[in-house]
Amino acid sequence: MVQHSTGPLAGLLVADFSRILAGPYATMLLADLGAQVIKVESPGGDDTRTWMPPTREGVSTYYLGINRNKRSVALDLRKPDDLAAAQELARRADVLIENFRPGGLARFGLDYDTVTATNDKIVYASISGFGTGAGRDFPGYDLMVQAISGLMSLTGDPDGSPYRAGISVFDVMAGLHASIGILAALHHRDETGRGQHVEVNLLSSALSGLVNHSSGYVAGGTVPFRMGNAHPSLFPYEPLPTADGELIVIAGNDGQFRKLCQVLDLPGLPDDPRFGRNQDRTANREQLRPLLVERLAKRTKDEWFRDLLAAGVPCAPINTIDGGVALAEELGLDPVVTVGDVPGVRNPITFSDTPARYELPPPGLDEHGEEIRAWLKN
Numbered sequence: 079m080v081q082h083s084t085g086p087l088a089g090l091l092v093a094d095f096s097r098i099l100a101g102p103y104a105t106m107l108l109a110d111l112g113a114q115v116i117k118v119e120s121p122g123g124d125d126t127r128t129w130m131p132p133t134r135e136g137v138s139t140y141y142l143g144i145n146r147n148k149r150s151v152a153l154d155l156r157k158p159d160d161l162a163a164a165q166e167l168a169r170r171a172d173v174l175i176e177n178f179r180p181g182g183l184a185r186f187g188l189d190y191d192t193v194t195a196t197n198d199k200i201v202y203a204s205i206s207g208f209g210t211g212a213g214r215d216f217p218g219y220d221l222m223v224q225a226i227s228g229l230m231s232l233t234g235d236p237d238g239s240p241y242r243a244g245i246s247v248f249d250v251m252a253g254l255h256a257s258i259g260i261l262a263a264l265h266h267r268d269e270t271g272r273g274q275h276v277e278v279n280l281l282s283s284a285l286s287g288l289v290n291h292s293s294g295y296v297a298g299g300t301v302p303f304r305m306g307n308a309h310p311s312l313f314p315y316e317p318l319p320t321a322d323g324e325l326i327v328i329a330g331n332d333g334q335f336r337k338l339c340q341v342l343d344l345p346g347l348p349d350d351p352r353f354g355r356n357q358d359r360t361a362n363r364e365q366l367r368p369l370l371v372e373r374l375a376k377r378t379k380d381e382w383f384r385d386l387l388a389a390g391v392p393c394a395p396i397n398t399i400d401g402g403v404a405l406a407e408e409l410g411l412d413p414v415v416t417v418g419d420v421p422g423v424r425n426p427i428t429f430s431d432t433p434a435r436y437e438l439p440p441p442g443l444d445e446h447g448e449e450i451r452a453w454l455k456n
């Protein structure tokens with residue numbers, strides 16, 4: 079089974095023993111860029127096949143969104159023939175990615191030490207929830223990590239309950255970190271001829287991804303708190319009401335604030351010592367907010383959006399997903415690609431010479447099983 083694909087990763091074989099989100103998202107990104115990805119599933123299939131609604135023609139759109147450009151083989155690792163096929167796939171692969179509980183593949187001879195005994199060039203990537211130490215037995219669910227990491231303590235109204243993010247943000251982040259780690263390890267292999275073990279865990283990805291908040295604590299000793307839509311270090315940087323609804327208004331620096339005041343016809347504010355510098359505006363936000371709101375109330379959000387953006391002031395309507403897709407289409411970003419008859423979201427990376435490919439729709443369970451088993455026996 080030889081795949082003649084295009085893309086910057088063409089020629090790489092990825093054995094994908096992952097399921098649900100972080101691993102499959104990482105391998106879809108690699109597949110979009112030309113890698114040949116073989117998705118190894120249990121006979122029951124990836125859990126996300128059953129995560130519905132919504133669906134498209136009876137298939138979970140959750141599954142469809144993270145599994146294009148892959149081939150599927152269902153293997154029961156408790157059966158000798160299927161286990162032998164899995165081990166042979168690992169022996170041939172350039173990359174193996176898995177998100178079993180730490181040590182879970184050892185009983186099948188598919189752990190890093192055993193695989194490298196017959197394939198010392200492999201880049202073996204493991205994604206866990208909480209690492210391989212004392213947290214090795216914790217189940218790795220994104221919602222757990224949102225709670226434990228502190229993200230939920232930052233999300234919601236100051237006097238309300240903590241909220242989770244609207245997406246599984248740390249699964250996605252861990253998938254991105256895994257992809258970066260794999261590509262770095264492949265470069266190292268090109269230089270040295272040696273593969274290595276790449277490990278990513280959701281909690282470490284979360285603490286890295288909390289950026290200014292985690293830095294504020296570890297470097298400054300400050301424990302952040304929920305501020306609703308407000309930003310702890312910038313103002314304005316939040317939704318503000320207009321005549322017909324809210325508009326995101328941002329002054330990321332003093333120059334942008336001056337432009338904002340020009341459009342709002344508030345020319346004296348930038349010279350007011352309470353508001354001239356970002357740290358002053360942040361400290362005096364309760365005095366500044368009503369002055370901005372009073373002016374914004376005189377026109378609609380669409381009118382302000384047009385004029386503020388033209389003046390170089392960052393601002394945005396608060397869309398639903400359909401509005402976000404529509405704007406991307408209007409801007410010529412071509413956000414939707416159709417593979418087979420399945421629409422999906424375009425890979426976000428653009429290459430001048432080696433574009434992403436969209437060749438295979440998300441596979442049915444064991445859709446390529448016969449072909450893959452025959453290839454592994456040759």
